[in-house]
């Protein structure tokens with residue numbers, strides 16, 4: 148059995164990286180794999196985790212009062228309650244995650260719930276890819292939490308692929 | 321862009337040209353946009369804010385629009401310089417107070433400003449002199465299309481352009497028209513206008529937007545609803561209302577002249593006399609007197625000063641402008657002296673009679 152390249156624990160993740168034409172093989176143990184995948188997928192994900200845990204402790208007090216409270220946004224960690232007190236959402240995914248609650252709120256504000264008017268020309272492809280990206284990042288986080296590192300590595304490759312497609316679908320400058 | 325150069329001139333939108341420029345100071349359209357791949361600004365760490373700013377800055381600097389933009393990293397500026405940009409309407413008050421890396425791309429005529437890391441990742445605005453919403457829309461729409469080729473906006477087929485605050489979601493548009501309404505204010509008819517506007521869901525704001533006081537009889541009329549109506553429909557509702565308010569203001573002006581021409585002539589002439597001679601003057605009194613003078617010129621009661629000069633003085637007599645002009649920090653009392661001196665000088669050099 149191969150040992151982790153960072154410490155001497157048994158390696159559970161074996162991946163091959165293709166970066167700028169060079170090939171790199173990595174063998175990592177559980178804890179180093181977790182760190183490695185988190186770091187390379189998204190710089191802000193560490194922060195997401197810490198804000199998630201704060202929200203949970205916050206919510207425990209009022210859990211009884213609001214039994215149907217939505218779980219926080221998996222992307223930015225905001226809860227609907229937090230949004231109500233701040234008046235600002237945390238990320239674009241919140242509009243999907245809290246769609247039902249927001250639809251009611253938006254109807255109050257605008258008397259309408261369906262956008263009309265300008266639509267980005269790159270629609271619908273670009274936004275479908277963006278939502279893929281959000282979904283894949285969410286799955287990646289779950290895979291890491293479940294310690295399913297093979298799956299996580301595969302997901303991370305998919306994320307890179309989508310990110311690459313997104314970049315190339317915008318005209319080069 | 322050297323900010324000191326700006327103190328010597330003024331934005332194109334203050335020229336006092338364009339349709340209905342006797343009452344309509346400016347037309348403004350702002351679009352709120354966010355990048356799909358980043359959290360909203362209020363949820364972004366300093367490091368992520370910096371990433372967003374770098375990302376957008378690079379694209380703004382390369383933007384091939386009809387006007388080249390100069391980019392300023394506002395978070396690196398002194399508070400006085402940020403206040404100066406607020407007074408010129410190039411950045412919002414919220415943007416000036418923001419913490420973390422942020423910036424703005426500005427055209428040399430000061431018609432276009434693209435704010436990075438305000439409440440939303442990108443807030444783009446176009447300002448035009450007079451009642452000129454169609455031209456403002458054509459230009460901001462074009463800039464938006466150009467940006468969209470470079471970035472992936474957060475967009476949802478139900479909710480439209482996604483914004484940090486659901487009050488801006490959908491089109492992300494705010495259409496504002498700044499009006500000078502001295503006659504409606506003097507006769508207190510303005511209250512009726514406010515009530516009527518509230519009923520149809522339009523907002524009234526002061527010179528510097530949300531929460532700012534109405535100064536010098538200036539009012540900004542803008543839409544509140546951003547979702548469920550197209551940009552064109554939103555502009556149309558503003559145009560219709562502004563046309564009615566213009567008619568109202570003109571009728572009251574005519575009635576004032578007809579009923580009491582002499583008293584009105586006396587009032588505007590005294591206002592001009594004070595501005596020409598005062599040795600110390602507050603910002604509030606300046607706004608009030610300039611407003612009188614502006615109406616007097618538009619009604620043909622006095623012709624000692626040109627409208628663009630009056631328009632410029634509204635902006636250039638504000639605290640940050642005076643301090644930039646003097647290259648020093650000034651306390652309130654010192655500002656009042658500097659303000660009076662600046663106004664005397666400007667009115668002397670711009671007097672059509674003395675220069676002719």
Ligand SMILES: [Zn+2]
Nearest residue numbers: 151154176179
């Ligand atoms: Zn290890």
Ligand SMILES: [Zn+2]
Nearest residue numbers: 220223238241
């Ligand atoms: Zn979120």
